[in-house]
Amino acid sequence: MGFQDREAGVPLGPDKLFRIYSMTKPVVCTALMTLFEEGRFQLTDPVARYLPAFAKLRVLRRTEGGDRLEDLTRPITVRDLMTHTSGLTYGFLDDSPVGALYRESHFLDDAGRTLERAMADLAELPLAFQPGTRWHYSVGIDVAAHLIERLTDQPLGDALRERLFAPLGMDETGFSVAEGARGRVAAMYGSPDIMTASLPEIFRAALGGFNQRLDVEANYPVDRPETFARGGHGLFSTTSDYFRFAQMLLSGGELDGVRILAPKTTQLMHLNHLPEALRPYEIGGLPAYGYGFGLGSRVLLDVAASGLPGSVGEFGWSGAAKTYYWVDPQEDLVGLFMAQYMVGLELPERTFQALTYQALVG
Template identity: 45%
Template sequence: MIRYRGGSDSVVRPWSRLRWLVPAFWLTTTLVACDASTPTDPASPTGTEPSVDLGVELHEPESVGMSTAGLARLKGGMQELINQGRLAGMTTMLARHGKIVHFATYGARDREAGRAMPPDAIFRIYSMTKPIIGVGLMTLYEEGRFQLSDPVAMYIPEFADLEVASGVGASGPLVEEADHLMTIRELMTHTAGFTYGVFSNSQVDVIYRDVDVLDRGGTLSDMITKLSHIPLWGQPGAQWHYSVAVDVQGYLIEVLSGQPLDTFLQDRVLGPLGMVDSGFHVHADKADRFTQVYTYDLLGNLTVGETASRASEWKQPATFFSGGGGFVSTTLDYMRFCLMLLNDGELDGVRVLSQETVSLMRSDHLPAGVSFSGGREGFGLDFAVVLDPSQGDGVSAGTYYWGGAAGTWFWIDPKEDLAFVGMIQQFGNRPDVRGSSRQYVYDAITVRAN
């Protein structure tokens, strides 16, 4: 049982095979959880205590300077979205001062099958894979395998002669020389000059689509070969542009470590942190915990957002280890990852990164004149960083965050010593669970950090 510690192509729409590329711009002590073996009405305002033992101890919110009533409002607000039929299911988890004070599940894992959302549900986390890759790469940084200022071409020589698109040509982009070789720092801040092939019809993006740069049936090496023959979208270091850069980081890890990316991450991140349900595919013995993903039909009603054939691909071992969006995970697994970062690189006595490296990752690395999100936020090493909280909803300066294309989200606030993880599986113009959850959480704080 979850314990409470108290005091007294394969997809529905043509472009949706690339949905995981979409930028992830922002994010009670009573457990609302449903045992998958005893489904309840997904619209029910409450569920039953799960029979799954996750080893999670829920602490009284008041023990960490938060309000039980305030977190009940968080739970109620999220549940209302399920009751309205705007989302099929969800999980939320909050920790402060190292204690989990809220963990709730809502609605259905699979609405059509009548399967309620279990606490150990497995989700497609898409771009929330990126920070995991960043942590893995920085373990190699700590070993002196590279410097952030190193040209990527030192380790991936195929990139030594990349040109840069400079204009529109009759049969392809006009090109010019790069003014410098992209650096690893630029690779980790989406300023290396790559693109994604999905957000525009620039001639470079069209080439990405035509050659299927992120072909799930290929390998990371195949991706590098394709990229080596395509001009960069922009000059390295010139602007922030969401891109395949983290997939390239995955290949860089393989080069530096001599290991396949999946093996490396298991050794360096997943294994040490006890992230037992995370990886590049859903194992057969866990398939009954894999969540359905939804979208909206033309009338705005929920409908399944992925064909059966695409869903089955998630259950097969991958050959293309997408560092940009290929992971599945659970709420608890990802919270363990967040708590490691919040605790300056260590969790349960196991150190993954040094305090100095975590501080480096969560610092703004964008050069002068390069803006992300209008200047309110900067960009660290594989996640966004809040610089000016005055325009926000309670978050502190230094808060860092990211999310995934199916709606998963997290943020870590070092000043308030809290971490939040939310999981949904919803494509399209979904409700703003990221913004509303932040508002509920910060409204529930009764003792603020000095």
């Protein structure tokens, strides 16, 4: 439905490529868990054991007397990275002064910085919260991606290709687009770019009717594989490629005779890892009622509280430009919604989910 390029009248089709933003996160976490299965780390390990620069982190605390730095009450663990309980944040979030420091640093949106360099710059900035005290959406999975690089001694793109994309036949998924395929990349529309604007700025623009074509090449380029790779965003993919990834998760870590993870590992990833005190998690003040969080994906705990049809144990995630997927093991179902509309206030993905379940009558 709709257009790949509205101005040129190019229709959207099944071969189009999308910037999937945070739907990169489940992919990266899955790749990291292949290393967990190899005994390369434990979820409870301190991140600084593998990335020593993160040993010196402190927390920036805002008080009536001014901002001050506090020592960590405990180290960040690998599990914290994947569950967003590390104390890290995002530049677009303004509920801590650390968000502004992220925006000023440009460590994440500078496509000329490698992931290694970006994470070194991140390690120079303070945490927004003490590890384990809050669920807070963050660049933690970018750190997890750099952990993959450190454990495999490979660039992230190469590690993902070797461990996921090649075995699953995801031939058009990666951190860049082949020159001959760039004409199939869907144009971006919507509110100001989430990589450079704060969430309040984005919401004000959206409420004011701001909706125009966006050029996001500067921080999400099609042609910079030598430097541009991230863990929390950055992948390009097609509906068919991402469907194969989701189908593998639905099938307990295997697809078409190729096993990526053991069934028990996929189950571990998609159990709730958040204590009750940290639920419901929220992003930008918007709570996700009924959901817990696993290793890189939300997990449905209470169908009624979510306000949507579904099943306990359903899991998935979304991206800033209206990409969304979910896996429902009870119904043997994968849902996949792809658009390129930056942080819209409308929720077509929820309508799509309701329409999907109303069709299940047998």
